[in-house]
Amino acid sequence: MPSPSIVWLRDDLRLADNPALRAALDRDEPVIALYVLDEESDGVRALGGAARWWLHHSLASLADRLAERGGSLVLRRGPAARVVREAVTDASAGAVFWNRRYGGAERRIDAGLKESLRADGVEVASFAASVLFEPWTVTTGSGSHFSVFSPFWRACLAAPPPRAPLPEPREVAGPKHPIASDDLGDWNLLPTRPDWAGGLRETWEPGEPAARGRLRDFFADDIGHYDRARDEPAAGATSQLSPRLRWGELSPHTVWHAGVESGRAGKFLSELGWREFAWHTLFHFPDLATENLRREFDAFPWPRLKPTHLEAWQRGRTGVPLVDAGMRELWETGYMHNRVRMVTASFLIKNLLIDWRRGEQWFWDTLVDADAANNPFNWQWVAGSGADAAPYFRVFNPELQAKKFDPDGHYIRQWAPEHLSEDPPEPIVNLGETRKAALDAYEEVKRAPRRGSRAEG
Template sequence: MPASPSLVWFRDDLRLADNPALRAGVDRGEPVIAVYVLDEESSGMRPLGGAARWWLHHSLTALGERLREKGTRLVLRRGAASEVIPSLAREVDAGAVFWNRRYSAPEREVDAGLKTSLRADGLEVSSFAASLLFEPWTVRTGAGTPYGVFTPFWKACQQLPAPREPLAEPRELRGASTYPASDDLDDWALLPTRPDWAGGLRERWTPGELAARHRLREFLAEDVADYDRARDEPAGGATSMLSPRLRWGELSPFQVWHAAVESGARVAGFLSEVGWREFAWHTLFHAPDLATTNLKSAYDAFPWPRLRPSMLRAWQRGETGVPLVDAGMRELWASGFMHNRVRMVTASFLIKNLLIDWRRGEEWFWDTLVDADAASNPFNWQWVAGSGADAAPYFRIFNPELQAKKFDGDGRYVREWAPDAEDRDPIVDLKASRDAALAAYEVVKNAG
């Protein structure tokens, strides 16, 4: 009988190691055909931002090269996955389709529909846990409800069975005798051209699984020992820089977890940040409109003033006259990344000094961050706004001048990214704008 290939559908898991879907394809013993679908058509799917598209192009290139080295090929298709995957399965006469689970509502809806339709066609279909240490439905309060506060959530996670050991990458992959047609990646036009604004991204990042593994080893060998002390210093080197690697699945959280634990270093603080990522996905799973709707409904009453486009543009361009804010926003535009402490400061400035709706900032970060994902990006914006889970209270307003003194005392970070910032007058008075924000917050207090 002719072989009935296993179709392995890659999504946010662009790696060969610790990939349960790929392992299932190998274990089935038939040829493995790998596929990636650029799905911008399924209902509710949020189009990727510009920085994310850049990363995806290069990570897919790296994945395709590794698959070819192992003996198979990556097939690229574009369209609604609910149509593309069954069509491709019929085209190659697949006997099975495997994928790793996703957790946003639109993705889960697509996946559930595909399981039903593919099984009705007689195919073996399985999905696997590969992107989260603790799937959202497995962590519940004693009352059976989702967690709304991080500390008890993370404590509950740590009382569950330890995360499984990561899977080794396959030594080889059995390829097909013939392959279906594949799109040309360049035809997807994921890279910016007119203008090409990605020079800073190319300078800072090397997407792909092998580079991700190298960074994990480097961080654990050189930086994690200083993580708890120096992680809030934007000019320091203690930041792991692993967030885009996890977002695109070039590393799994299981790999990160076990490598950290086995490193022998003090890693509890670092692993709690991995836990914060888990908490964001836990929250999104139970609040699927996180990117558009206040988690705390009392904030629906917040009296946002009419948008002043010039203020929003000044913030986006790093031209506010507030040095730490401008440095952060310019780092973001140049590199697709911003230090986490500075993300909080720039977000607080937009929301509470400029009185601009957090959703405007979330949209900008979605477009410009290489690590923006459907959970962490809106979750962290709502945390700063005060409207989210376990959020900072609205009256906690980050003073960017005090933050700069505390975490960039020698001015190194500001000099690197915004050397001219001191020459600009601030676009708002920090004290007066803080007072205006607190006055506006009274409406929310009364609504609550």
């Protein structure tokens, strides 16, 4: 009697270069691909609205691809530890495989499940698939974790290079008697009242085939303009691979080797390194989304929140052209150019004096590529409270940034055209005065008793 293998999929919604799937296929038994929507386990962060939209379509694409190869995708909802065990029982599965996760709550869930399943005689194995260098394998000379990017990346590049990606399987044979599955539509991942996802549908096509097509196009054409124009939001020179990596429609190994083979991807590969550094930091600091990495910033005197200022920022109604353009691009497409992300974040924190956690939560809800590491990591970097952070006194002047990176106003004209009219809106705050207020507040941080840094261990 065959004992099926379960592949528990998480942020790895692909067939190519999926080590957990390959391990299941190598058992030469029927394979059950299982996705669990876990919004109940302690410490697991619920997905934002844009992420839920992407997840729906990526799962639909993956289900179609599995069906083409003789398999099927099983969908279940609930606490992962319970739901996976139920699936093992329902399928009389002999093995469970997954690709590793690096958040604190996720690691606890996975470790507990691995122990309990093995105690029941089920084969369990996990694999490295979503990062190039697993966090515990990259250490300083003293054996601790890194808190500065440059030496971290040098250590990565001195290590054995990332493995070659695994080929896509031609067949994924499921069991003769499939186990029960939820209907994807019943999960209500798509917005309906109102349906605000029209811009996302026009901008994106989730799923592994589209991801691989974008990868080919980028390294065949756009990489030639990347180093020169990547900071210009209207240039279209960025890879737009971030949501593909976030959902695992592409593995970082696939992207890395495509870049190396192109022979033109030096700077781009270092951006992959920054992504690695974010996951390295999250692994060693699981509370990255809620606590300052540099503890002295706990003393920052955030003023009383002005809800009208926060809402103006969220809706792109601040009266500051580049900020408004970026926030409207985000709302419309679920995406924002990276340079503009830094500018809009700096404006919220250092001109509106609003806690970085408010902005991080908004991006979590509205970005299709927000993940548990990169989103809070980059917000803390801008705030000055994170690993290898920009100094707090570095305030991105949105007017100077627009002159430098959108000199002809193409980006602003696309997303906030009223700012180029004869009667543009007035800014809700004075940039110079609020910058000074932010620096004055930072003086209180410097005067606070030294408490050390979580990044230093």
